[in-house]
Amino acid sequence: MYIIENVNLLTDNQLKKCSLLINNNRIAKIDSHFNKYRLMKMNADPYVMTPTNVLFNSNIPQIKAFRDLKAYVIEEFLLKGCTTLFTYVNVSYEHELLPKISELKTTLLSSPIDFCFGVRIPIRLITQSFLRKCKKNKIPAIFVDLSSIDELEKVPWGWIREAMFPYNSPLIPIISSIEKKEVKSVLSKWKGIMKRENIPALYEELAENQLLSIAVLNKIGLYPQKASLMCGNEVSYNLYTKRKDKNVDDVNLFHYHSNRLAVTVHKGTVMRAGDNVLFKPGYGEHVRVQTPSYFSLPT
Structure with a gap:
C-alpha cells in the first residue's frame, strides 16, 4: 500500500488536485x-496525470x-501512452467466428498491453443466428461493411x-466500397434506421489509430474499466510534465504534446520512463466486456 500525493488529475478537461491511496495495484x-x-509516498506535483489511452487499430x-509486433506496439502504443488496444477480426461466414x-x-499472447476486439462482417451476416453467436461469446462490437443504401433496407x-x-453489442459502420460523394447519405440512412429501430450503434466510422472517446x-x-481513474480501478496512468496550460485535454496531450509524456504505468508496472520502454511479453490481457453501455452517457 502506498500514496500518490499532490496529483494534478485531468478529468473532464479540468485539473483536479488530489491524492490517491493505492492498494494491490488498484x-x-x-x-x-x-x-x-x-505509508510510502510518491510526489506527483511536477506532472499532469491522465488515464492511459485506448487506441483503435485494425492492423x-x-x-x-514477434519482432514486428514488438516494434509496432512500442512505436504506436507504448510511446504514446496507450496500454489498451481495440481492434477487430474479419469474418466473412458464420462458421469462421470462433476460429x-x-x-x-x-x-x-505476447502482447504487453491489454486488448479487446470486435468482429468485422459484411452486411449479409447481420442475421439472428450470427448475432446470437456473438452475444454468446460476448463480442462487444460488430463492425458492419456498408456498400449501398439499398442493402440497409433489406435487413x-x-x-x-x-x-x-440483452447484451446489445453496438453496430459500427465501415465505409469501404462507397464513392466519396455517397458516404454522407449512406451514413445518414444508417443513423436514421438505427434510431428508428432503437438498435445500439455508432453513427460514424471509428478513425484509425485514434483515441476512443469516453462515449x-x-x-x-470498456468504460469505466479502462481510460478511467476511479476508486476500484487498476492503477494505469500517464504523467505529462506540467506547464501553465489554461486549456488542456487528453486529446491535445496525445496529439500535440507527446514530448511531455514522461511516465506510463500499466496495472501498477512502469511501462515507459523517459525514453526507456519496458516491453513485457504476455503482460497484456484480453479485456472481457460484461455489459456494453454500462453508463447512460450521451453518444
Whole structure:
C-alpha cells in the first residue's frame, strides 16, 4: 500500500488536485490528502496525470512475427501512452467466428498491453443466428461493411434487435466500397434506421489509430474499466510534465504534446520512463466486456 500525493488529475478537461491511496495495484481511495497515513509516498506535483489511452487499430491482427509486433506496439502504443488496444477480426461466414477469434488471441499472447476486439462482417451476416453467436461469446462490437443504401433496407431490423438483447453489442459502420460523394447519405440512412429501430450503434466510422472517446468506450463497454481513474480501478496512468496550460485535454496531450509524456504505468508496472520502454511479453490481457453501455452517457 502506498500514496500518490499532490496529483494534478485531468478529468473532464479540468485539473483536479488530489491524492490517491493505492492498494494491490488498484485505487483504494481518492481524497484531498492522506496526511494521517504512515505509508510510502510518491510526489506527483511536477506532472499532469491522465488515464492511459485506448487506441483503435485494425492492423495488429495482420502482424504475425514477434519482432514486428514488438516494434509496432512500442512505436504506436507504448510511446504514446496507450496500454489498451481495440481492434477487430474479419469474418466473412458464420462458421469462421470462433476460429478467427482463437487465431487473434494466439497472435496477442505476447502482447504487453491489454486488448479487446470486435468482429468485422459484411452486411449479409447481420442475421439472428450470427448475432446470437456473438452475444454468446460476448463480442462487444460488430463492425458492419456498408456498400449501398439499398442493402440497409433489406435487413429485418426488428428481429435483429431481439437477437441482440440483452447484451446489445453496438453496430459500427465501415465505409469501404462507397464513392466519396455517397458516404454522407449512406451514413445518414444508417443513423436514421438505427434510431428508428432503437438498435445500439455508432453513427460514424471509428478513425484509425485514434483515441476512443469516453462515449464510444462506454458504448462498447470498456468504460469505466479502462481510460478511467476511479476508486476500484487498476492503477494505469500517464504523467505529462506540467506547464501553465489554461486549456488542456487528453486529446491535445496525445496529439500535440507527446514530448511531455514522461511516465506510463500499466496495472501498477512502469511501462515507459523517459525514453526507456519496458516491453513485457504476455503482460497484456484480453479485456472481457460484461455489459456494453454500462453508463447512460450521451453518444
